[in-house]
Amino acid sequence: MEKLLIKGGKVLKGHISCSGAKNAALPMLAATILNDDEVTFKNLPYLQDITTMFELLGSMGAKITLDESMDFSISSNKLVDLEARYELVKTMRASILVLGPMVAKYGYAKIALPGGCAIGSRPVNFHLDALKQLGASIDLKNGYIEAKADRLKGADIVFDGITVTGTENIMMAACLAKGTTTLRNVAMEPEVSDLADLLNKMGAKIEGAGSDLITINGVESLHSTIYTIPADRIEAGTYLVAAALTGGEIKIDSIQPKRLMNVVDRLKLSGAQIDFDESSVSLKMNKTRPIPVDIFTAPFPGFPTDMQAQFSVLNAMADGTSKVEENVFENRFMHVQELNRMGCNISTNGNTAEIVGVKEISGAQVMATDLRASASLILAGLVASGETVVDRIYHIDRGYERIEEKLSYLGADITRLPS
Ligand code: EPU
Numbered sequence: 001m002e003k004l005l006i007k008g009g010k011v012l013k014g015h016i017s018c019s020g021a022k023n024a025a026l027p028m029l030a031a032t033i034l035n036d037d038e039v040t041f042k043n044l045p046y047l048q049d050i051t052t053m054f055e056l057l058g059s060m061g062a063k064i065t066l067d068e069s070m071d072f073s074i075s076s077n078k079l080v081d082l083e084a085r086y087e088l089v090k091t092m093r094a095s096i097l098v099l100g101p102m103v104a105k106y107g108y109a110k111i112a113l114p115g116g117c118a119i120g121s122r123p124v125n126f127h128l129d130a131l132k133q134l135g136a137s138i139d140l141k142n143g144y145i146e147a148k149a150d151r152l153k154g155a156d157i158v159f160d161g162i163t164v165t166g167t168e169n170i171m172m173a174a175c176l177a178k179g180t181t182t183l184r185n186v187a188m189e190p191e192v193s194d195l196a197d198l199l200n201k202m203g204a205k206i207e208g209a210g211s212d213l214i215t216i217n218g219v220e221s222l223h224s225t226i227y228t229i230p231a232d233r234i235e236a237g238t239y240l241v242a243a244a245l246t247g248g249e250i251k252i253d254s255i256q257p258k259r260l261m262n263v264v265d266r267l268k269l270s271g272a273q274i275d276f277d278e279s280s281v282s283l284k285m286n287k288t289r290p291i292p293v294d295i296f297t298a299p300f301p302g303f304p305t306d307m308q309a310q311f312s313v314l315n316a317m318a319d320g321t322s323k324v325e326e327n328v329f330e331n332r333f334m335h336v337q338e339l340n341r342m343g344c345n346i347s348t349n350g351n352t353a354e355i356v357g358v359k360e361i362s363g364a365q366v367m368a369t370d371l372r373a374s375a376s377l378i379l380a381g382l383v384a385s386g387e388t389v390v391d392r393i394y395h396i397d398r399g400y401e402r403i404e405e406k407l408s409y410l411g412a413d414i415t416r417l418p419s
Contacts, residue, residue, distance in 0.1 A: 004390045004404060006381030007413040008363055012248035014410045018236045018255045019401040020045040020229030024191040026094045027168040028198050028227065029053045032062065032076040033101035034175055035202055037224035040073045044229055048398045052092040056084055060098075071226075079106060086112035086143065092398075096124055097165055100173030103136050103147045111145045118370040120329040126166040130157045134170070134177055154179030154218055162299045164189050167214070171196065174216040175204040183214040189300040190259045194230050201225040231255045234306045235400060236281065237263040238375050241310045242407070244272045244285045245317060245383050250410060251282040262303050263311075269293045270314055290314050292322035292357055299328065309335045309376035316344040317383060318357035326351045335373035338366040342380050342388070363388035371399040378403065382412055389417070 020043040030053070032039045044050060054064055061080035065073045082102055089095040089112035102109035114124065128138050128145065134157075136149040154177045159166065167186040172195070174181035186192065188210055196209030202225050205217035236255045243250040244267055257264075257276040264274050264281070271287030292315050297305040305328035315322040316339060326332045333353055336346045343361035347354050363386035368374030374396040381388030390396075393416075396403055404414045 001391065001419045002393055003417045004378060004393050004396070005415045005417050006363070006378060006388045006390070008382055008384040008386065008388060010246065010382070010411050010413055012243045012246045012250055012382070012407070012410040012412060015251045015253065016239065016406050016409060017253045018231040021191065021194075021232035021235075022047055022049055022399050023164070023234070024194045025050060025229045026053055027097050027165065027172070027191065027195045028229065029057065029074065030097035030101050031172050031195065031199060031202070032057070032074040033079065033098060034105050034172060034199075035222045035224065036077050038073050038075045039202070039224060040071050040226040042071050042226065042228040044072050045232065045401045047401055048394065049092055049094065052088060053094070056088045056095055056098065059085070059088065082106055082108045082110060084109070084111040089114055093122060094165060096127060097169055099127065099145065099147060100131060100169035103131060103149050104152055104173040104176040107149050109145070109147045113140065113143050113145055118334055118373070119332045122329070124166070126159050126161055126163045127169045130159065130166065130170040130183075131173060133157050134173055134181065152177035154181040154216070156182045158184040159186060162187050164192065167192050168195050171206065171209070171214055171216060172199065174218060175199055175206070175222065177216075177218040179218055181216045181218070183216070184212065186212055186214050187299055188212060190230070190233065190256070198225070198227050201227060233259040234304065236260055237304070237307045238310050238379070238400070239406070239410075240264075240267055240272075240281065240283050241307070241314050242379050242382060243283050243410070244270060244290060245314055245379055247285045247288065248410070249284040251280055253280045255279060255281055257281055262301055263307050266293050266295065266303065266311065270318065289319040289357070289359070290317060292318035292320040292355070294323045296325045297327050305329055305332060306372050308332060309372045310379055312336070312346065312353065312355060313339065313344075313376050313379045315355045316346060316357060316380070317361070318355075320357055322355045322357070324353040324355060326353075334369040335376045338373075338377055339380055341366060342384055344380070360385060362386055365389045365391065368392040368395045371395050375400065378407075378414070382407070
């Protein structure tokens, strides 16, 4: 298994570009199933999760082509096998995103039930309840969801809890339903608005995405379009925290600054100076040690759970004590034990972590457990004395494009060790 070797102590300085957002791209790839034609994507990030979604669509009969400008075109209009098998779903929970589009377009879907994962039990009951309200029949057997429907019918749906992929799944399904669907208590994440934007460019009629009420007027069919995947706000946030940790100074291009406000506000409180222009953000760390900042994760516009592990490392090096509350997933502190092995002082109690900042940590061999936990271990390695070896980095390759290249470019000493 490949590993990352980091020799800590370098100050990050320089200028990098943000890649396309994984969590925007995955539902968009699933949305091609709704289309009668080809959809072309620019700026798709080169990530394992994207490859897995390609494999899934390809296994069902989609045609995927890459042109000389590195744009991908996908035709999912003649799927022959309406099943998402366990072997693929178990490697990527976001496979559930094909459920709504398949039932809406083909009237049938058989999808392996995603199990729990390292960060929590992550059920899909909100997706299934909403799909039933659109008129689908759902059977759960042998570890699979089997959904059937004639044409879906618009409905007034109130989600019992806020779910990002659940909102996306049902918003996609409702695009081809007969009549009007209203979705209440939905996720307001920018990735939901991006998906609505793509669907509208394909001819859907969606209003309100980005607020807690989305209205969709069903249409008969959707047509081809070309779409540029927006920048990954979590990738940008991760590099900002990395720079703040090392006392550095960086600029990140190709971003939409407004989407980062919840993270930027906390970074400012931790002592960073942050400046924006229309499509870039610059950070300069003014403190030798960060100021501790309490964090409470929440659905957008709250502080993103996907930045909790990384920000915890900043707090772990801060001059004082802080509290981190994880309110989205029930088990997202797997990084804490590994960080403590490096010398951090973090104790957890239920969904809360108390972090007593330390001045120094030391490199160690550590193991990644999920995507954002891996990122936090790499960030810790950047400030630890000596060498840190991060194992199981296939997690990082799911969601960060060329992380060692980008960090090296900023001055970090980081190398990928072959398996
Ligand atoms: N939940 C339910 N029932 C459901 C759906 C969700 O109880 O039917 C619960 C979950 O167990 C969780 C909470 O609701 O406690 C929120 O889960 P949500 O459904 O919003 O998460 P998700 O859609 O599965 C997406 C991102 C995650 C990100 C979360 C929260 C994608 C592909 N994944 O997951 O990204 O953490 O929203 O913002 O968009 C990551 O990139 O590292 C990552 C895990």
